[in-house]
Amino acid sequence: MQFKDQLGFIGQHMKRNKLRVATTILAATMGCAFLIVLASVGFGLHKTLSDDILENRTVTKIEVPGKEDSDSVITPQEAEAMRGIPHVKAVAERSRPQAEGEARLGERSAYADLVFVQYGNEEKAGLALSDGAMPAAEGEVLVGYHFAQSLVTEEEQENAAEGEELDGFAGSLVGQTFEIELKPFEGEGEPVIREFTVAGVTEEPAKDWMMDSSIYADASWSKIIAKSLGTEETPREVLVYADELQYVEGITEKLKKDGYYVYSVTEELGSMNMFFTLLKAGLIFVGTIAILIASIGIFNTMTMAVTERTREIGVMKAIGAQPKLIQRLFLMESAAIGIIGTVLAVIISYGISMLANWLVPMIVMSSLGEEETGDFNILISVIPWQLVAISAAISIGVAMISGWRPARKATQIDVIQALRQEL
Template identity: 40%
Template sequence: MTFKDQFRFVRQNMKKNKMRLFMTILATAIGCTFLIVLASVGFGLHKTIIQDRMEDQLVTEIDIHGKTDEDANYQSITDADIKHFESIDKVNTVTRRQFVQQTPMFTIEDYNTHAETFVAHFPSEIKSGFKLSEGRLPEKDNEILVGHHFRENLAKESAREKDLYDEDGFLKEEYAYKGDILGKTIDMQVQKVENGKEITEVFPVKIVGIAEAPSREWMKDYTVFISPTVMKKIEDFTGNIGGSPEPLDDEQPSNNVTEKTYDYVKVYADNVQSITEINEQLQEEQYFTYSIVSEMKQINMLFAIMKIGLIFIGTIALLIASIGIYNTMTMAVTERAPDIGIMKAIGANPKTIKNIFLLESSYIGLLGALIGTVVAYGISYIVNFALPLVLENVFNEQMPEGIMLSYIPLSLTAISIAICLIVTIFSGWRPAERATRIDVLKAMRREV
């Protein structure tokens, strides 16, 4: 008997009890749907987190915080290190920044704010993806760039501090600066401590550019970029490298140190695939590094465990459905005993009889898997579409942008269908074995 004949025979027999067949396929489809939808939550959250990490340059950057020498002493990054980083194969650019070791106050008219201030190397910053939303890059020593949200932090100087902010910690609109800051001259105030007294120096600077908003909506950028010349004036005023206001002890560097060091260094690779190789090389050279790729490996491991767990739990539903398949196949063997007897009487191979019943259980499993997959995709779409509406209308909460609660990749579909087929085949295995052991004479007398 050919495979085509076996399949035709199976379909003819399955039509004899359509209701039982329908219920068995329905149970299998429900089990497969449950498996896919449950596992899709893990895949959806994983995709959301990975996508969030890969939205900007973070995925191709390596933070470098310093290095150790032969005596295991910490050393800051210098120009020699920067040149070495730039010479490494597959490195796109290297950004470096020097922080002002205090938080200067910036004043315009009757408004002021404190802001983190540093010197940046703009050619490498631009190459790494830094952009302006307004204005241009500084060209003169007294020109500066400010963060995208710098203006929002300018508060009225005459107001009491406890009245400035609302319950959420945001500056109240009536105390916020409402004018345009681009092209305006603003006073930068720095301090130093001398003989126990605070001394203030003011440096007028002009805002010529405003940085583009950070890629993530919740991030705020209040920083200020100054020129190396202004940084040198701050160091000369304070007498300390980096412009620290406090007197330094004998072990700390003063402003007469000639070698420039950097507080904030990032190496950008040409592509994601090069990150691991570059990071390993830098670590071998005793640099302290951090890359989002390392974090992503841990995230992937955690989600892999989570997805395996969810698939395992979902498989339990299919195992429950397999009880129905086992019952269906057992009843089929009993009802078709005369047919089996006739097949044996005319010389049918027991293996052929076994294959017929395994084919039937596989067919039931395949139909259930296909129906369950289609339903699972529909449920996944509905969940992703309806959940934001439910949160907004029922709980008065906004769904965080970019979150995907359910995601069904092709790999999950293939895994689920494979599990469904394996479970259904094993469910029909014992009834199929029983069919091969039926006695011909008893079968003809319907005494099975």
């Protein structure tokens, strides 16, 4: 029998028992929708937390604080070797003086977070400017976007203590010369005072809550200042930047293998992914129970269909239908119930998911007394295609298993007994 005719055949039978088939499809739909919606909560929370982690940091950045086997610093040669790892975009080396610093510009002063960097590598890693240019002359530095804001007068500082907002330095800092006084953390060395000129100001950080008030001086200053302070040069902090997020895991593994302490976003996501994988598997398991309950309905419907159609099956067998064909027709009918139920369930689940994602944050906000959801970007439910595929496979698979026994029963019908049945 041609496949098209088989479809027509089961379509005719389903039409003849509309109500029974419709209620069975409804049960299959409810079971499958329950599974999808339940598991979608796991997917939603996972996505919310993953996004939170990914949004709050530079995802392609891999921090390499040191080496596992010793306290030795990462040498420039080792940093150079890291540049050779495939898909490494840039390797930035940073260090800080072992001293507390204060920056002064006229009557304004600020806490000075002096960072020694290699401008070329920082540029490769994505450092961009909002004002000015990269330092070209000796004594030129870059300052963070919020550095100007942190330069305050004593009066402003007192007012800030009373709750007033800090205005900081108004106007452009580019071309301004300021001095830094560095006092060593340990020992009784004399403070060191140096003058620097602002060549450029870095770009505003991507997130509102991020502050960048650092002073970025060339790495050559590291030795000079350490000598002046009488302290040792601090170990370099190495930041490795990958081309894209997908390569972060591979580079992280390679660096670990090479004996470095490594910390990247994939490390943070790894343990969380494991937890959510287990949670999602658990939710899918619970949801599957609903489908199994629905399968009882499919089994009943198909058993009744076989019983009602005994005479017709007998006629078909008498005129030459293969037992396999009879079995296939009934299996297709139960699969059709599963497929229709799954399609409806997917549509309904997407609807419920959208409604939940719209409604739940509103309810939470109103319960917290807030009007706007603002940065509250929580996703209650997410339905990825993988969840749809898993649910469809379970739902249709269970429907076919439910139809298996009745279909077998149909093939075993005795033609003589069947033909004796009254119309």
